Amino acid sequence: MKKTIASLFALLAAFAAFAAEQEFIRLDITSQPSEATVAIDGEVRGVTPLTLLDVKPGKRLVTVSSPGYRTYDEFVVLQKGAYTQKNFELRPEKGLLLVRTDPAGCDVSYNGLSLGVTPLLITTFSAGNSYQLTLSQNGYGKKTVNVTLDGRRPKVVDETLTLDSGILDIVSDPVGAEVIVNGVSKGNSPVRVERVPRGIATIVLKKEGYEDLTREVKITAGDKQNLSVRMKGRPTRLSVVSIPERARVYVDDQFQGRSPVNVSVEGGTHRVRAELPGYAPMSRTVEVPNGGSVTEEFRLKSVLGRLEITTTPVGAEIWVDRKKRGITKSSKEGAQTSLPFAVEELLDGEHLVTVKMKGYEEASKRFEVAPSKTTELRVKLKRIFLPDIEITTVNGTVKRGQLLEQTALGSYRIETRPGLVEVIDSDDVKSVKPIE
DSSP states (O other): OOOHHHHHHHHHHHHHHHHHHOOOOEEEEEEEEEEEEETTEEEEESSSEEEEEEESSSSEEEEEEEEOOOOEEEEEEEEHHHHHHEEEEEOOBBBBBBEEESSSOOOOEEEEEEESSSEEOOOSBBBTEEEEEEEETTTTEEEEEEOOTTHHHHEEEEEEEOOOOEEEEEESSSSSEEEEETTTEEESSSSEEEEEEEEEEEEEEOOOOOOOEEEEEEEEEOEEEEEEEEEEBOOEEEEEEEEOOOEEEEETTTEESSSEEEEEEEEEEEEEEEOOBBBEEEEEEEOOSSSSSSEEEOOOOBBBBEEEEESSEEEEEEETTEEEEOOOOSTTTTTTOOOEEEEEESEEEEEEEEEEEEEHHHOEEEEEOOTOEEEEEEEEBOOOOOOOOOEETTSHHHHHEEEEOOOTOOEEEEEETTTEEEEGGGGGGEEEEEEO
16 A cells, blocks of 8 residues: 555656646637637647647647638747737638630629630639529520539539520622621621521611611521612712703603703612704713712704705795795895895705795705705796786787886886797787786
């Protein structure tokens, strides 16, 4: 018994000596977030907030860790007789997420905020958490993906989007029109527009000089349609003038009035004609641009000529193409040949002139009229011998012939035969009788 008690005292003395040599100190450890696991020199000692009373002085490795946060390692020097307090702010651990889609170029958004387009590496999400991503691209249906990140181990997401659009092949006449689909310009026609969302698509075509054209097309998923349209040109102001004026103006064989005239026409090719009596008709093809104004001038060429005719004797009737035009006159009394008689505005070509005078044979002649030129004709009429008077003299002689003159004294000059003239004095005249 005495021996056992002696051994116990010896053991207590040894422990007291050992404790005096160690001099344990107090170490308080806190963290944000709390309940982080604390290890001292690799030995787990508890969770924060943690108070340790048996930590030896010296350089100690303190490790603080918590799920979803980066592990924090720090060497802490503990002094004998000192009280040490440490606080650790843990940083969330970020995961690695690679998002790939078919087709590529899809927008990736989280809580309505776009993160970029695929293929996309996301490094801002905290590990250990779940996230709901939205994948979208014009022409494809939206898709929602739920992802949970596990530490720093990379996670790859591969998704295929379903086509939710159609294709439009657009051709216009004329080509080169700007094509706008649902408010977005898609280039100039002819053009293929892909990924047109299903539903009613509004197509607008624009081109300078043409009226805007709008069409609505119903699109279904996977649909392919052809749209061919003809655009209407903006009206053009076509002015037609002629020299001389008052010509009849025709556009595409439609009478538009007398020049000068203004006509509203569509752009393109038009046939314009001007006509005026006495002038050769003129026509030409006119290429009219859309919008603005165009002036066309017609200098008409006269097709009228002129006739000047003189007659012997004076006082003959002038007939042209069986229409009486007048009587020739002399410049002085007693003249045998007339002044020139003018017939104006004769159409170019062949005409018939006839000269008539009582007591003379009718004379007819054909002649050619050239535009803007004067044709000169001289006509000498041949007398017709037709007795028109019978005179009986006092001695019983009968004289028949044409009366040329009866003088103031009562004498008669008569032509008894062509070219033979006799004078019968008034005293020799017994009777005078006209011949019917």
